[in-house]
Every structure is written in C-alpha cells, then in structure tokens.
Amino acid sequence: ILNIAINTTVSSVNEDEVAKIKEYWGDDVYFICNPTAKLGNAVRNWNKLITDDISLQRQSELIKKLSETGGPLTLGSNGLCGYSEWGISVSPSGEFMTCAYTTQTNGLFGNIKNTSLEEAFRYKHAMESKHFQRYGVYPCLVRADSFDIYIKELRVSHKN
Incomplete structure (x- = not known):
C-alpha cells in the first residue's frame, strides 16, 4: 500500500529533473506527472515554462513514460480526471x-x-x-x- 503520491507539473524549467525525482522516491510513492496548465502565473510566464512546440511534445512523451498513470492525472475508464x-x-x-x-x-x-x-x-x-x-x-x-x-x-x- 502506498500512502504518498507525488503529483508534479512538467515544464521546460524542470523537465530534466523529473526522472531524477521519480528515481529518488523509487517505488515508495505513486508518481504522477501533469502538463503545465495555462492559468494564473503560468499565463504571463508561458514562454519560460513552455519554450516551443518541440519542448511541449518532448514533455508530453516524458509524462507518458514517467507517470504511474501513463499520462497526466488519474483518468477513469471514461477518460475524465x-x-x-x-x-x-x-x-x-x-x-x-x-x-x-x-x-x-x-x-x-x-x-x-x-x-x-x-x-x-x-x-x-x-x-x-x-x-x-x-x-x-x-x-x-x-x-x-x-x-x-x-x-x-x-x-x-x-x-x-
């Protein structure tokens, strides 16, 4: 039984660190990666958080690879969060x-x-x-x- 979940947002700022974070925790946590939401402070900092379409695609692949859910969030069988x-x-x-x-x-x-x-x-x-x-x-x-x-x-x- 896992009692802790790590839920992190992946961006151009931290994409090189996400695998290290998951490795640090190992099998002791449920690890979930999410794409950056264009809300709040992210709106005015978007160009720093998502540098270009290539980085966005790279981050999407990273999320699929590292997230325990196989992608962002915890999706149900209907595809919803x-x-x-x-x-x-x-x-x-x-x-x-x-x-x-x-x-x-x-x-x-x-x-x-x-x-x-x-x-x-x-x-x-x-x-x-x-x-x-x-x-x-x-x-x-x-x-x-x-x-x-x-x-x-x-x-x-x-x-x-």
Whole structure:
C-alpha cells in the first residue's frame, strides 16, 4: 500500500529533473506527472515554462513514460480526471473547488460552513456534466480550452 503520491507539473524549467525525482522516491510513492496548465502565473510566464512546440511534445512523451498513470492525472475508464467524476476539493478556508489546481472556482459551490459536501458535489458534477455535453469531453477541465466559459457559467448559475 502506498500512502504518498507525488503529483508534479512538467515544464521546460524542470523537465530534466523529473526522472531524477521519480528515481529518488523509487517505488515508495505513486508518481504522477501533469502538463503545465495555462492559468494564473503560468499565463504571463508561458514562454519560460513552455519554450516551443518541440519542448511541449518532448514533455508530453516524458509524462507518458514517467507517470504511474501513463499520462497526466488519474483518468477513469471514461477518460475524465478522477476529480471530474468522483471528487471535489476543499480550500484551506473551506470553499469547495472543482479542482485543487485552480482557485477560480473557490466559493462557487459553497463553503463547508453553509453547504453540505453532498450538495456541493452534486452541483459541481451537474455543472461539469452539462458543460461537457455542450463543449465536448476533455480529460482535464482546468486545462480545456472551454474552461473560461465554464467559469462564466458557474458565476451566472451561482448568482441565481
């Protein structure tokens, strides 16, 4: 039984170190590699994080080779991230989130102080399912081209 998972993001900055990190931990951890998400600080630093299309392809191959999942995230048999199908995150302040990789959904599903876990999860799952039906299924919603649209839909729905 493994009690620890290492979940790292691969970029042009660290791609030469990822194999060494995995080697250091050996079989003692579940090792997952993810591509860089173009969100937050990554947007203004994108050219440093992803130097060109060749490095992006190289990083994709590295992720396939080194990640315990054979690729990014922990994908279910339906090709979706496990969070999209079965999970929800909670921020340090108690706000429900679609995923720990982004703070853009903080509070849009409620807070543990005023919303039950079941209610937040059902709402999140319904909103994601509706979005995937409209814009297509993408393994990682946070990295999908339609993520900004999803955020807008959540904000509108949250106001109602």
